[in-house]
């Protein structure tokens with residue numbers, strides 16, 4: 314297993330302000346905080362992998378402070394968060410400040426069409442998240458992790474703004490759409506976020522025992538911890554996001570029987586605590602989507618918004634790693650890497666590590682990546698003639714189109730239809746005589762479908 318400290322993203326996470334590559338106004342603001350020896354409440358907002366957590370950690374290290382770090386998805390619930398922060402804020406200390414870092418304040422959510430189990434144990438039904446009223450409490454069953462039993466519980470919907478989604482497909486074809494930091498439960502109720510789940514991992518599925526008895530369950534049905542394997546995980550587009558904040562146990566059950574973590578809705582707790590302990594306590598919140606942070610918190614914090622770093626500045630960060638690691642690299646490939654993941658620096662750094670063999674870095678499939686990008690553009694333009702000129706590996710191209718169908722169209726129904734078509738053409742590819750014609754026919758089909 315890889316030691317976390319050997320990961321380049323950790324090894325090269327800047328440890329001091331002067332190691333950070335930042336826009337000059339942001340850097341000056343941070344320098345001023347360190348000169349003054351204090352910060353206001355801060356809200357750090359920006360794209361994935363742009364340095365928010367890194368900056369928060371540097372502030373905690375450089376300021377004269379005690380600190381605790383909470384992660385929206387790791388914590389056990391509102392009361393735990395409230396008590397933890399209260400205890401921390403009241404604890405005596407010789408330091409000038411106490412700082413609470415709430416990393417990923419906006420982390421977890423599901424799509425509006427996700428169905429969940431609602432009602433009391435003797436009268437259960439399924440409801441779509443988008444059909445629930447924001448902030449209104451209703452009965453939603455949950456699982457008591459100690460006793461492994463389903464219990465009556467209360468929850469309420471939290472509208473979580475617009476978010477990029479992933480689709481997790483299970484072995485038996487069931488699908489779940491969730492944000493990258495939304496956690497599911499793996500063996501023994503260990504929570505794992507979508508971005509850390511891998512194909513082949515298993516998550517808790519209560520459908521068998523629970524739904525067979527449904528709707529006649531009168532007393533607490535035992536939850537058998539059946540696990541189900543993940544078949545695929547793929548990126549989708551941006552959609553409106555929701556989650557449930559539960560009162561007793563911190564989970565709820567999706568309509569398809571998968572157990573999932575609730576949100577702690579920590580923002581509502583913070584709102585009051587920020588004022589109560591404002592004397593010596595400061596809060597730093599990080600988030601990807603500013604529109605998911607409630608207004609009362611935004612107005613209490615100084616906002617630092619991270620614009621995407623210019624490509625040439627990211628190039629400096631990446632080349633520094635190559636030089637330090639004495640890895641041979643090609644500048645053209647570095648620029649391509651930046652294009653591939655822009656503006657997510659974390660993914661770029663991870664890719665450097667992934668493709669380094671014997672101190673040489675080779676971005677595999679560079680040629681195909683360029684061609685694939687062209688292919689997507691030509692499909693969108695409906696230009697079949699030039700598609701036929703491209704030098705493509707057909708099998709890889711079907712896979713690429715399948716994985717990137719959300720780049721072709723934003724319409725969900727069309728994406729589903731296109732995915733099915735691509736799968737069908739890929740299947741034919743294995744036994745057809747002229748693979749080029751089969752691929753051209755596939756592209757033509759996609760172009761026609763886009764016009765519908």
Ligand SMILES: Nc1ncnc2c1ncn2[C@@H]1O[C@H](COP(=O)(O)OP(=O)(O)OP(=O)(O)O)[C@@H](O)[C@H]1O
Pocket residue numbers: 321322323325326327332333334335359360361362363364365366367368417599600601630658659662
């Ligand atoms: N401004 C920067 N200067 C130098 N390195 C950076 C910078 N931003 C990001 N990195 C690199 O990217 C990695 C990830 O950054 P970080 O974890 O701070 O991102 P983040 O903004 O918190 O992302 P997320 O929204 O996913 O939590 C760091 O370990 C570092 O290697």
Ligand SMILES: [Mg+2]
Pocket residue numbers: 365366367416417599
């Ligand atoms: Mg972070």
